Amino acid sequence: MNPVRNRSGDPDFIVFSIGDSRKPSTWSNVPYFFTRTLERKGFSVERVNIGPPRSVQLLFDVPWKALCRVFGKQTRFTYLRSALNRRITEAKIKRTLQAFPQGHCVFMTYSFGAGPGRPYTLFCDQTFEDHIVYYDERKPDKLEHPTIVAERMNLRNAGHVVAFFPELAEKLKTLHGDKVKYYGNVVNIDEVEVDADRLIQLKKDTNEVVFIGNNRYKEGLVRLVDAVRLLNRSSGAQITVNVVGMDRLELPTAPANVKFHGYLDKGNPAQKRAYMDILERSRLFINPMPKWGAFSASCEAMYLYTPVVIVAYNEFEATFGKVDRVGFGLATGEPEELAGAIAGLMADERTWTEKAHAAHATTQAMTWGNYVSRLLSDLGIRSGA
Numbered sequence: 001m002n003p004v005r006n007r008s009g010d011p012d013f014i015v016f017s018i019g020d021s022r023k024p025s026t027w028s029n030v031p032y033f034f035t036r037t038l039e040r041k042g043f044s045v046e047r048v049n050i051g052p053p054r055s056v057q058l059l060f061d062v063p064w065k066a067l068c069r070v071f072g073k074q075t076r077f078t079y080l081r082s083a084l085n086r087r088i089t090e091a092k093i094k095r096t097l098q099a100f101p102q103g104h105c106v107f108m109t110y111s112f113g114a115g116p117g118r119p120y121t122l123f124c125d126q127t128f129e130d131h132i133v134y135y136d137e138r139k140p141d142k143l144e145h146p147t148i149v150a151e152r153m154n155l156r157n158a159g160h161v162v163a164f165f166p167e168l169a170e171k172l173k174t175l176h177g178d179k180v181k182y183y184g185n186v187v188n189i190d191e192v193e194v195d196a197d198r199l200i201q202l203k204k205d206t207n208e209v210v211f212i213g214n215n216r217y218k219e220g221l222v223r224l225v226d227a228v229r230l231l232n233r234s235s236g237a238q239i240t241v242n243v244v245g246m247d248r249l250e251l252p253t254a255p256a257n258v259k260f261h262g263y264l265d266k267g268n269p270a271q272k273r274a275y276m277d278i279l280e281r282s283r284l285f286i287n288p289m290p291k292w293g294a295f296s297a298s299c300e301a302m303y304l305y306t307p308v309v310i311v312a313y314n315e316f317e318a319t320f321g322k323v324d325r326v327g328f329g330l331a332t333g334e335p336e337e338l339a340g341a342i343a344g345l346m347a348d349e350r351t352w353t354e355k356a357h358a359a360h361a362t363t364q365a366m367t368w369g370n371y372v373s374r375l376l377s378d379l380g381i382r383s384g385a
Contacts, residue, residue: 010102011046013038017108018051024266028296029188031108037368048096050089050112052079076132077143111147113154125164127151165315183374185319187303187366188296199305200356203283207237210282212297214245220289225254226335231343242278279304284345288333302326302359309341326359
C-alpha cells in the first residue's frame with residue numbers, strides 16, 4: 001500500500017459532515033461508508049461533526065415550525081440555516097483547520113467550506129436552492145437566501161466538487177466547469193457476494209413487498225396501502241407490505257398485513273440483519289412518491305435482485321435509464337395504477353425474473369471501493385487498495 005501522504009503527522013483526510021460519520025444513520029449512510037472506505041484503503045481520517053447539538057436544534061426548531069404552521073408560512077429555514085449556527089460552525093471549522101494544517105478537506109455538504117486559503121472538496125446530493133425549487137416549487141425566501149449565497153461561494157472556492165446525481169452535475173458544470181465530477185452512484189450496503197439463485201427463489205416463495213421511507217414519504221405509503229387493499233380483496237395469495245422507516249403510529253388504520261418495522265439502524269447488528277432479511281425476501285421495492293422514490297434504498301433493493309415500482313423521476317432515469325428495464329415506472333402512483341403494476345409483475349414470473357436480474361446488473365459495480373478510487377484518482381492520490 002502506497003498512499004501519497006502529508007509529512008506532518010496530520011490525517012490524510014479531514015471529513016466534515018452534518019452528523020457523526022461513524023454512525024450509518026447520518027445522511028443515508030453516505031459519510032459512514034465514505035470515511036470507512038478511505039480507512040480501508042489505508043488513509044487516516046479525522047472526522048468532524050459540524051451538525052448543531054440536537055438539544056439546541058430542537059429548542060429553536062420546534063416552536064419555530066409550530067409558528068410557521070399557524071401562519072401558513074412555507075420555509076426550510078431552521079436553526080441549521082441560522083446566522084448563529086453558521087458563525088458557530090465556521091468557528092469550529094477554523095479551529096479544525098488550524099489544528100490540522102495539512103490533510104485534504106472534504107465537506108459532505110455544499111453549505112460549508114474551508115474558504116479560499118485551503119484546498120477542499122465538496123460532496124453532496126443537491127444544493128439548498130435546488131432542493132427548495134424542486135420539492136416546494138417556489139422561490140427561496142429571505143431567510144433561506146443567506147445559505148444559498150454561502151453555497152454559491154463554497155462552490156466557487158472549492159478545488160473539487162462531487163455531485164451525487166447526473167443532472168445536478170451537468171447543471172453545476174455549466175457554472176463551475178470541469179472541477180465538477182460525477183462518479184455514478186453507490187449501494188450503501190457492505191460489499192458481499194450474493195447468491196442469485198437463492199435470492200430469486202426466496203423472493204418467488206413469498207408474497208412480500210417492501211416500502212422504505214420515513215414520515216416524509218407517508219403519502220406514498222398511504223397509496224401503497226390502498227393499492228394492496230384493492231389487491232387483497234380477492235381470494236388469492238395475500239400481499240404483505242414490510243414498512244421500514246415508520247411505526248404503526250404513523251398510520252394506525254393500516255391493515256394487519258402491513259408490517260411496521262420502524263427505523264432499522266445498520267449500526268446495530270440485529271437491526272442490520274433484519275433490514276437485509278426484509279430486502280432479500282421482498283419481491284418488489286415500492287415507493288410511489290412523486291419526484292423522489294427513496295433513491296438510496298432503491299439501489300440497495302436492486303442490488304439484491306428486487307425490481308422497483310416507482311414514479312419515474314429524472315435523477316433515477318438519468319442514472320439507470322428507463323425504470324421499466326428494472327421494474328415498473330408509474331405515471332402517477334395512484335392506488336389503481338399501483339395495484340395494476342403490482343399484480344402484473346407478481347403474475348408474470350418470467351418478466352419479473354428478467355427485471356430482477358437487470359436490477360442487480362445495473363447496480364453491481366456501484367461499490368464504495370470503486371467510487372472512492374475514482375475520487376482519489378482525480379485528486380492525484382494513490383493507494384494500494
